[in-house]
Amino acid sequence: MSPRRIDTGGRRVDRDRGIRFTFDGKPYSGHPGDTLASALLANGVTLFGRSFKYHRPRGVLTAGVDEPNALVTVLKGNIREPNIPATQLEIYDGLTVVSQNRFPSLSFDIGAANQLGGKLLGAGFYYKTFMGPVVGPLKGTRFWMFCEYFIRRAAGLGRAGYDKDSARYERTNAFCDVLVVGSGPAGLMAAKAAAQSGKRVILAELEPRFGGSANWSSETIDGMPAADWAQATIAELRERKNVRLLPRTTVWGYYDDNMLAALERVSDHKRDAAKGEPRHRYWSIRPGAVVLATGAFERPLVFPGNDRPGVMLAGAAERYAAEFGVLPGRKIAVFANNDGAYGTALALKKSGAEIVAIVDVRRQVSEAAHAAALSTGGEFLAGHAVVATEGGTKLSGVKVQIFDAATGALSGDPRSIDADCLIVSGGWSPVIHLASQAGVSPQWDDDRQAFLPPKPTQNWIGAGAFNGSFSTAAALSEGDAAGRQAAGETDGPAEELPNVDAPALQSNPAPVFEIRTSGKAFVDYQHDVTAEDVRLAHREGFVSVEHLKRYTTLGMATDQGKTSNVPGLAIMAEALGKPIPDVGTTRFRAPFAPVSIGSLAAERYGDLKPERLTPMHDWHIEHGATMYSAGLWYRPMIYGHSGETIEQAYVREAKAVREKAGIVDVSTLGKIAVQGPDAAEFLDRVYTNMFSTLAVGKARYGLMLREDGFVMDDGTTWRLGENDFLMTTTTANAGKVMQHLEYFLDVVWPDLKVHLTSVTDQWAGAAIGGPKAREILAACVTGTAVDNEAMPFMGIVHGEIAGVAVMICRLSFSGEMAFEVYCGAGHGTHVWKALLEAGKPFGLVPYGLEALGTLRIEKGHVTGAEIDGRTTGRDLHLDWMLSKKKPFIGSAMMDREGMTAEDRLQLVGIVSLDNRPLNGGGHIVEQANPEDPANSLGHITAACYSPALGKFIGLALVKGGKSRHGKRAFTSDPLRNRFGPVEIVSHHFFDPEGKRMHG
Incomplete structure (x- = not known):
């Protein structure tokens, strides 16, 4: 039997089977269903890692995704994956794990000498310490330049590997009527109510087991243990064809238009994935409505020594006993500012632990709490606080002292209490991260001493602890109502709500977050941010919560401040002499929890760049073209002859265009149909020159500026009808220009009656240029003349080539007489071949981008190399195109002093x-x-x-x-x-x- 594995509890583990794994090279055993944290605790291990800055010994603080301390590196062959919370890592046979941020070993780490630095290593120490000049042999250089190498070597926690990740990843899209996030009592009732209405429901739970992480060991629902009721409800949902259950799935992002992102950990809990099975699956979920039943995170209390291994959140301790059959300690002390920890103390005593003391900062507690304290058999110390912990790399005792919660004053002498585990509870913070991402700033609630979700700006409904409703009865009621509302029902309950029997303990905490005395008291465990660091930030003028966060790095670690956010704000509020809501809070941003980059790339890994091929691509390959990418397109560079260099080939091709004629594939040019009664007016506003005066059947060269007055793009636009224009753009800027135009139509000028359509892929294009170009066209075009009268410069005609309808515009990029021939993309190769056949007697040659570039340089035409985002129309000698008769995008800014210098x-x-x-x-x-x-x-x-x-x-x-x-x-x-x-x-x-x- 493992040192701390108990006979009772453990509903998540299979005690009949064993699992072997190693931690720092030492073999251990556990059971299927164990996390690394529960398995190591069962084996008596309390030291899991070392802290970031001070290399202090750290143990497990939580039992879930909010874990800041117990981060490990998983090894699979030569592949390393660092910073995995031990609380989220399910063990399997052969699992190999190592601790982080220590040398030479976890038990003896020379980096712990940093603790001797004291205040020298406080917040912002690197800014203030390493910016001075160097003295001695390196005099004249900055101290930072000398120290940077060593600082960067010390930075970070886990060490990433260099080997290629061999795992598979997948992406998928899902559509449903109702998405329920979280499967605690509120989430289960919401899913059940929505499913009974016939709606398509997805229930996502980040844990492997549905039922949530609520501590229901002493509660009954409809006469059965709460955990059994949860599993019965899950079984009922599994039978429904309109319900999809997603375990091990973290919904990590809430985006516009009610789109949510989720990560499913498909095979992380297995030694080897099944054939074809991905490691992770990324879900894009688009629900009609969302029920957020994400629960709440318990908060620690801030006091000296609060980070010693053996200090654990009360809810986590109860979870380890109830779900894994593991006691966090044998002699347990309790420290709280609310009634919630009393139920945990009773549950742990029932599991076989000795409760040596309950320490509460409040002088008066509820009758139910007082009765629970007496039932534990331990010492009850109301109006006291833990002021220190004792021990080395594991807890051996705590020191307590009389405490006045109203003033924060301590009195009397501290005394020691023997304990190998201290469970703490500083209240609960609703997990409102997704709501914050989807809406606005959260709202502070004084009674709960917590931030509650903002008013919805998207179609979501909250339920349960997410709303600050911490009782199971309230969670069931709110979940049922939320599920029915999400399903579009507004009548009464679909059925009678379950009956709950639970201890009458209150959850609202006293407004006490810190016990202020000497010694390091940690707010952000992972980044070693102390309460004194927060006060230092205040003294040095960093009073905004955003500045506080960045100066101290509070809440910037992999746990994103899930346990540290509210205590940190409370300490800053005290320093400022303001209430917490006046200090504010930082907005939660995606992702809610770390997301593997592999899942974001998924099947696109190794092929992240799409290949766009012109209709004539196969012809180019067959005729010896050397291809390269231009933007997203593949285009011919040269059509090299045997033994030719690139330079010899492009010189030959360019010379042929000047002397006879050449043909080049221009299908890649961006092409946008601009149509509608206000199309001409729209183009006048978009371009620097006039287009409303352009005659039908003519084209005009246009220049486009950004709002800041710099050149964005150039190209020709053809007027095909009174309200019908075809805009061409440079190949690389086609998408950017389309976005630019759509923005102004949608946001700035929604009154204009204009419709935009990208038609780049609908047209194949070939440009013929050179002294013989007109003769070649005359030899193959029917249905129209191509002489100077029929087709003057910038004129457009319609005809046929080899039986295919074509549209031809006379315009030039090379300086030669040239024509652009467009036809439907499906006929591109056919027309291309017909043009080449007609050009044979005239010496027509195909040419690539190298020759095209040579021709344009000789003529002095600009492209993306000159239109680089920093040049103006005047810089490029295009000031003749800057109309003085009308305003246009960028006209208000183009005459600034710096733009005309x-x-x-x-x-x-x-x-x-x-x-x-x-x-x-x-x-x-x-x-x-x-x-x-x-x-x-x-x-x-x-x-x-x-x-x-x-x-x-x-x-x-x-x-x-x-x-x-x-x-x-x-x-x-x-x-x-x-x-x-x-x-x-x-x-x-x-x-x-x-x-x-x-x-």
Whole structure:
């Protein structure tokens, strides 16, 4: 028999079977259903880990997801998973676990020397200690630079591994009428009521066993033990086809439109997952209504030595006895500010423990509490407080002293009481995290000394301890009402409510959170934040709760302050001389509990980037194209001949376009249908230039700014009808532009009658450019002429190619006469082949993005490299497009002083004077000294070899660019060992008058 395993209780464990596992290399045994915490406690282990900063010995404080101390690392082969609460880790045969944050061992940790640092290691010590100058040999450097390596080595708790995670993860979506979160008495009644109404119900419980973590050992419901009633109700729900039960499932996020995120731990409790079984499953749940029956967390009391192994929350102690058949100690002392711990004391005595004392900060307690105290047989000390604990790495006793709850004053001499376990209760905090995520700030309740949920802003209903109703009878009643309300019923109860027989103990605590005396009293156990740290933050001016949190790191550990939040606020409130609600609380944010990154990626792991392929993709591959990704799309880089380098291929392709003709796949351009009576007005507001004056059958180049006046995107928009426009965007910005337009229609101008549709994937596009482009079109297009009269520059015509309807616009990105041909995506390859066949007599060649980039650099056209979020229309010499006749997005900000300064980076061309390649990203400098090039004037945005000029050229953004035309500078690129002279010129290298394009 294990040292603390008892004959009674243990409804979660199977005593007939044993499990072997190891902790820090030592073998132990437990039973199926045990957590690591319960199994180790049963074996007499009380030391589980070391604290973050002081390396103090720490034991188990809780029995659930709120555990701040007992964090361990699970080993599976070479895979390490740190910071797993021992209270949540179900044991299995072969489980291998190690403790954390200690060296060389858990029992002897040299890091414990940090405790000698005293106040030197208080809140913010690194800010105040390591920022001064270094003296001695390293004089002249900052002390932080010297200490940073050692501090970062010491930071953190568990150590992550480097091996690839071999587990499977899944994602799934679920829809239901009612989602019930939590399966305590309130949650069970809510699920039952909703299911009886015929609604589709999902019941999610973070524990392996339904029934919640309520301590029902001394309660009966309908004449049977409460735990048995819970299992009977679960059995009834299992029989219903409209109910889905999700054990081991933590609902961790509440998002807009009543969408909740949950994590199901499918196989963590198994040695090996079954074939095809995932480790975790991520659920996106979209219910019609939500019942939040998430219960409450018990709070500790703050007093010196409150973190010693052997100090445990009262509710946790009762759970270990009732659910696992494990006593947390043999000689137990109780310390409380409310009646709840008295029921725990009775339950533990019934389980075989000796209750040596009950210490209560209140001088007067209820008659039921007084009677319970006497029944335990232990010493009853009302109006007293625990002021210290005794022992080393485990508790051996406590010190108590007379205490005045009204003033916080201690009197008399402290005296010792022998005990190997101290259970504490500082009241209960409703688990309102999901409601806070879904709504607004919680509301303080003085009677319960706790924050209650805010008023709903989404479709949720609270029930039970979540609402601050801590009695089982109230939980059953509220759960039934919430379930019926969520199901849309407003009449009376569906059936008679269960009859509850429970001790008449009150739950409301006295407003006492801290016993203030000398010694370290911990508020946040995991981050070693003491009560004195909170007061120090106040003295140093960090009085906002958000500043308090960040300065002290209170509530920022993996437990997210589940046990420390309210005590920390109470201590700050006392320091400020304000009531707790005036101090406020931080908003709870998702996730409620840690979530594995693998579950978020799930099946997308290893393939996180979707591949978008144009309709002509297979043709490109078959004809020797080298593909690469451009944004999310795969596009041809070059169509290389045998033995060609990339440079030789793109130079050949670009030269062919200039001399004869080339064809390029432009299906990837963003395409947005803008339709409706106000479409033209909308485009006038979106673009910097006018579109309401554009004739039907014509296109216009447009420039789009962000609200701050910087350029966002450029492209052409075609007017296909009076109220029908086709907007094209750059490939990379298609999604961003769509979001931009939808935002302004939905939020800023909801009165405009405009409809937007992304049609990027509906159209295949090919651009033909070069001196022979018109002749090639004339050879294959039917149903329309393509001469200059029928299709002037920016003109649009409709016709057919090889029997397929096409739409053609004459526009150019290369500086050559060029045409963009669009057809339905399903006909893209057919039309592409027809164009190539018609172009054979004219020397038509396909070309890729490298040649496309070369052509655009020669012509001086801008793309994403120049439109980088920091450039204005004037910087890019597009000021001729900034209308003075109308307002538009960004017009109010574009004339700010900083946006029109003469020394802004402006677009220029650069020519290599040493006939060596230029590199994008290289700096432009004035000094000829590569060792000391001095300040940068700007940088190269794009570069290539120009077959039209026979030189290495590039585009750059340079301070005062236009005024530097004709001047010499230097490119400095130390990372690629490139330094050399360049000449700054106009960005229009080729055909600046546009004769070829407009010819």
